[in-house]
Amino acid sequence: MQRTTWLAYGLFGAAAMLALLGLGVGSLGLEPIWVMLADPVAAQIVWDIRAPRTLGAWAAGALLGLAGAVAQGLFRNPLADPFLLGSASGASLAVALSLAALGVSPFAATWVIRLGLTGAAFVGAVAAVLLTLTLARGVQHTFRLLLAGVVVGMVLGALTSMVTIMVPEVLQAMQAFMLGSTGFVGWSAWSIMAVVGALCLVAAISLSKVLDGLSLGESTAQSLGLPLLPLRAALVAVIALATGTAVAQTGLIAFVGLAAPHLVRAVVKTTYSRLVGLSSLMGGLLLLSADLLARGLIAPQEIPVGVLTAILGGGYLLWLMHRRSS
Amino acid sequence: MKHAASPMALQAENLSVSLGQGRRLHPVLNHVDVAIHAGRWTSIVGPNGAGKSTLLRALAGLLPLQVGHVQLLGKDLATWSSRARAQTLAWLAQGGASDMGADDLLVRDVAMLGRLPHQGWLSPPSPKDLAVVEAALKKTHAWPWRDRPFGALSGGERQRVLLARLLAVQAEVLLMDEPLANLDPPHQADWIALVRDQVAEGGTVVSVLHEISMALLADDLIVMREGQVLYAGPAHQPEAHEAISAVFDHRLRIHSLGDRWVALPQ
Numbered sequence: 001m002q003r004t005t006w007l008a009y010g011l012f013g014a015a016a017m018l019a020l021l022g023l024g025v026g027s028l029g030l031e032p033i034w035v036m037l038a039d040p041v042a043a044q045i046v047w048d049i050r051a052p053r054t055l056g057a058w059a060a061g062a063l064l065g066l067a068g069a070v071a072q073g074l075f076r077n078p079l080a081d082p083f084l085l086g087s088a089s090g091a092s093l094a095v096a097l098s099l100a101a102l103g104v105s106p107f108a109a110t111w112v113i114r115l116g117l118t119g120a121a122f123v124g125a126v127a128a129v130l131l132t133l134t135l136a137r138g139v140q141h142t143f144r145l146l147l148a149g150v151v152v153g154m155v156l157g158a159l160t161s162m163v164t165i166m167v168p169e170v171l172q173a174m175q176a177f178m179l180g181s182t183g184f185v186g187w188s189a190w191s192i193m194a195v196v197g198a199l200c201l202v203a204a205i206s207l208s209k210v211l212d213g214l215s216l217g218e219s220t221a222q223s224l225g226l227p228l229l230p231l232r233a234a235l236v237a238v239i240a241l242a243t244g245t246a247v248a249q250t251g252l253i254a255f256v257g258l259a260a261p262h263l264v265r266a267v268v269k270t271t272y273s274r275l276v277g278l279s280s281l282m283g284g285l286l287l288l289s290a291d292l293l294a295r296g297l298i299a300p301q302e303i304p305v306g307v308l309t310a311i312l313g314g315g316y317l318l319w320l321m322h323r324r325s326s
Numbered sequence: 327m328k329h330a331a332s333p334m335a336l337q338a339e340n341l342s343v344s345l346g347q348g349r350r351l352h353p354v355l356n357h358v359d360v361a362i363h364a365g366r367w368t369s370i371v372g373p374n375g376a377g378k379s380t381l382l383r384a385l386a387g388l389l390p391l392q393v394g395h396v397q398l399l400g401k402d403l404a405t406w407s408s409r410a411r412a413q414t415l416a417w418l419a420q421g422g423a424s425d426m427g428a429d430d431l432l433v434r435d436v437a438m439l440g441r442l443p444h445q446g447w448l449s450p451p452s453p454k455d456l457a458v459v460e461a462a463l464k465k466t467h468a469w470p471w472r473d474r475p476f477g478a479l480s481g482g483e484r485q486r487v488l489l490a491r492l493l494a495v496q497a498e499v500l501l502m503d504e505p506l507a508n509l510d511p512p513h514q515a516d517w518i519a520l521v522r523d524q525v526a527e528g529g530t531v532v533s534v535l536h537e538i539s540m541a542l543l544a545d546d547l548i549v550m551r552e553g554q555v556l557y558a559g560p561a562h563q564p565e566a567h568e569a570i571s572a573v574f575d576h577r578l579r580i581h582s583l584g585d586r587w588v589a590l591p592q
Contacts (some may be wrong), residue, residue, distance in 0.1 A: 076427040215428040224442045225412025268473045
């Protein structure tokens with residue numbers, strides 16, 4: 001009990017500190033936030049661009065961390081990733097298609113178009129999850145669900161490649177999306193993520209006993225009187241909603257959903273009612289720090305945050321493999 | 327005789343179950359009738375693939391039945407609410423100790439899962455839940471590791487935690503699939519004592535066992551082969567021993583040793 005509480009405070013406190021730091025990091029490097037707020041133009045930049053972006057990175061990371069914890073519990077697989085149900089590839093295909101259909105050049109990617117693309121990505125993510133569910137003929141067979149998710153991911157990924165080959169103009173714009181970036185998150189995007197995040201967290205916590213029960217196997221969960229069919233459908237909906245929302249605002253950001261629950265479990269062993277919350281906080285902290293590094297490392301240039309999380313996450317997984325085998 | 331008078335805890339009539347899909351659908355249970363007496367310990371024995379675990383799952387209401395029906399305490403299993411059924415009947419999975427799914431839960435959290443049928447949807451464990459879990463973990467001598475991760479335990483230790491999880495349900499009818507797997511001889515003896523306690527308190531225990539000598543300690547035996555029941559009745563009858571010998575192709579002989587029976591390969 002004490003340890004989980006301390007971890008929660010620690011993760012929250014670290015995120016708050018990094019967020020304050022994040023307000024000061026821009027293309028000119030790090031400037032103390034109080035200096036910037038004294039200058040009206042700089043204050044405008046902080047308020048309109050850096051604040052939503054920083055908070056957005058935290059919210060997107062929290063959504064991915066939450067979806068990761070739920071996916072790992074639902075699939076009873078510690079390597080399950082929230083993108084497994086095909087949501088990521090569905091979102092990419094939808095973005096590629098809308099870019100191709102609108103004939104957008106990357107330089108015309110204004111805010112209005114960005115907002116439209118966000119919606120398309122969300123619709124694509126949810127549609128891909130529904131397709132996975134149809135192929136798996138429902139949610140009652142976890143293995144079939146997993147397999148269908150992989151198939152949907154592959155096929156939609158191939159279709160996305162085809163679209164980009166047929167309409168090469170979209171390639172550059174697609175790249176920003178595929179690499180994942182928090183650079184386009186404004187206040188509206190942040191509010192969407194915050195509201196969806198809060199909803200998903202409440203839903204996940206209220207479904208946490210199912211995740212605990214499932215840890216002993218589906219039959220045992222069933223023998224404990226859990227109505228698995230509707231509850232599993234609800235859990236899939238939480239994963240789809242959380243990932244779809246995060247992907248729609250920030251593109252494909254790898255490994256946060258996978259690593260966040262792992263990092264939490266490395267510190268505390270606890271039930272899902274606490275794990276989902278802690279994993280959200282961990283995911284938020286991870287993406288927030290990755291975003292800071294992405295902006296600060298080679299300023300005024302910016303590294304796409306998805307590239308950074310992939311490198312860091314890959315390294316972490318390698319370390320995990322090494323530790324398990326030794 | 328107590329046997330004839332005792333009511334039925336579980337009754338299966340004309341039970342047929344096929345597993346697999348499409349063309350690979352094959353019958354596992356073939357028009358099986360069994361009656362499990364309340365307040366007694368029944369053991370199900372038979373060679374691999376005889377349908378023992380499938381029968382147990384069907385009795386637990388965990389399988390869709392093609393034909394036949396199961397009654398729990400005289401009432402059709404399908405008409406029980408899942409919560410009431412889960413409070414009345416608890417089932418222990420085969421090979422649960424080798425399952426990695428719960429590795430990141432603490433031992434006490436695993437045992438607490440047995441209280442799910444009694445808990446409100448969002449309510450935290452009540453003082454009663456905590457007391458029941460403590461008693462269950464103490465019964466299987468797993469209490470000292472309550473704060474250790476389940477994944478850090480050995481196979482036998484995990485099995486004892488899963489047994490505690492089963493006991494924590496406080497169900498009237500306990501179904502256990504190979505509960506002795508991974509247990510060392512002293513803890514096998516503890517398990518027998520635990521079952522006897524359960525039965526003495528009026529509970530019903532059904533166990534699938536591969537350890538024939540242990541199964542022979544039960545009150546009743548169900549001997550199975552190829553999806554059918556060859557013998558069902560008191561364990562001490564000579565017919566029971568003959569049936570066991572027959573289903574194992576007479577490669578097993580039952581000898582008397584003092585006041586009990588042991589099965590030895592021949």
